[in-house]
Amino acid sequence: MAEGPRHRLRLVSTLLIGLVLVIVAQLVQVQIVDHPFYEEWAKDQRVRPIMMAEPPRGTIRDRDGYLLAGNAVVYSIEATPAHVVGAEAAATALGSLLHMPAAHIQKLLEGEDLWVQIASPMSKEVGEQVAALELPGITVRSLWVREYPEGVLAAHVLGFCTVECMGFYGVEGFHDALLQPERVEWEGPVDTASEQIPWVVVPVVLPRPGTGLVLTLDRTVQALVEDELARSVQEYQAEGGTIIVMDPRTFEILALASLPSYEPGRYTDFFAHDPLPFEDPAVSHQYEPGSVFKVLTVAAALNVGLVTPETTYYDQGWIEVGGQVVENASRQAYGEQTVADILIESLNVGVAWLSMQMGPDTFYRYARAFGIGQPTGVDLAGEISGQLWLPGDCEHWYDSNLGTNSFGQGLAVTPLQMIAAVATVANDGARLRPHVVAQRIAPDGTVSTFQSVVEAQVLSPQTASQLAEMMVRVVEEGVPQAKVEGYRIAGKTGTAQIPIPGGYDKEGTIASFVGFGPVPDPQLIILVKLDRPKTSQWGSDTAARAFQRLAARLFVVLGIPPNSMEVAEAVGR
């Protein structure tokens, strides 16, 4: 071969080899050196988190399984404008179903946004009709909404759930973490419309619904309680009130109602109210209990063996405690009285005398043992601890507190604390933890039942029984308004002043009554508290009457026979 062509051939070969080397070098760069970067880039484009359909929030039921809080479905109609084909036709079709102007929808579909929401929330029927159109670029997404089929019933016990499925107040708030469903996110390949491509077998990991709760509440009892509360507030022209019904043997809350109230399913309508009605006054508001507290003072004195129901003292109408004079509410002297009379006549001087005999250490030890000044531990959101100043607190506690505290002044309790303290007397002296959740039902069907928690054995059963009998005399001799025909009822009224800055309000009172029955085997305890009743300031004229009407109904509804029938049945055996 001539030298010229050979030279050119070498040149071309060298160039070609050089070119191949460049390509190989580039390939090494892309395939090996930059491999992680390109792999990540490809993954970013192809793989997206795929949110599986959200499971429902746990349901809430009453003790008989009736649904109190469940879940309904609504739909959100959304669009990805880039994938919409025939915006005008799609807008016309959607407009007639959604009852929206087609021009407005068309404007949304032709917009620059990556994603637009056309309408939400839409009913199940409309959502299904839109889905049936199978319009490209239009998505119908299901959303859960919390439903309360009973309307306003048990609003304060239930609380409410926001559109974001966050629970607030009541059981919804306290057990929010339990009720929340378990979401499952999975990453997988998607197409250009972000729809999942089934290149691989998707994992069969299903999202789990929230844990279901069965409450101790009885919806029939709850309805009757709310009916009575509404009636009492209206009849006695009160500003509000609370009624709690418990089983003193287990401290299960059978019903709990407060006014003002709200409708959990329409909670947003109540944002304009001042004050907001969402907090449950039964656990989140405190009040001075007044004479109902005398039960606890007498209980302590009996239990330490300081007195018996027959022990006498001389009531001169006043007594000085820590430099402050304590008088009876009637401003009268009663002469020689027994300890039982202290409760029957509701004598401030008598309980102040008892507290002085006991001394602050014993008195406050029992007050704490009854749960005063500390949360009861109930499974409802927002429980406060009340207020009980102790002798060690130099800033707030004075020697005179011992006298005023003995008849429920200068300390504050929540209605639930007060009923739990008196229920201790009805339950042979044992204070349990009040509760509203009876069972938890896991998504796999596992049921866990609430186990009773004994907080303290405050009184001996003998003392509790003695005190219950004294409280029966209170109703029979002192507050006949609370008597229920055929049943032996134990109870105590309270008419408490309302503290305001600088003293006490002279205008209104908190009227209350706590009663249980049938003694000696109480199956029901009821607390009625009315705020600032105008027809009468006394608990005996207002709360005690409400108690009587409610107890008479509840004994029948709950199948609790009268004492007289029990005696007759026992004789007949």
Added chain:
Amino acid sequence: MSDFMQWVTHGIKRGRFEVSPRTILYLAASVIALTLVATLYLMLVSQTAARGRHIEQLREELFRLQRENEQLEVEVARESSTPRLLERALDLGLDFAPAEQVEFLFPTAGDQ
């Protein structure tokens, strides 16, 4: 050598390459084996994809039924709610019974 083999190998011969018929057979067998493996792989992948799609459909169906179930439960509860029942009972002329009109039955040991 047959005409076919001559046709296949004439260029190789020209390039001074010699391929034995056995090698060609091996090559052909390898191609067939590769094709079979590829076909099996494709079948497996398509089956996997189909199975994945089926599972996804079943899951969607499950969620749809779950939604339907929850919705129906709420509707049933609404229809049998306390205010609704009370309203119906009062319409029927029923009223609350006082304790003295109620007969309490005490089961004896023999009844249990």
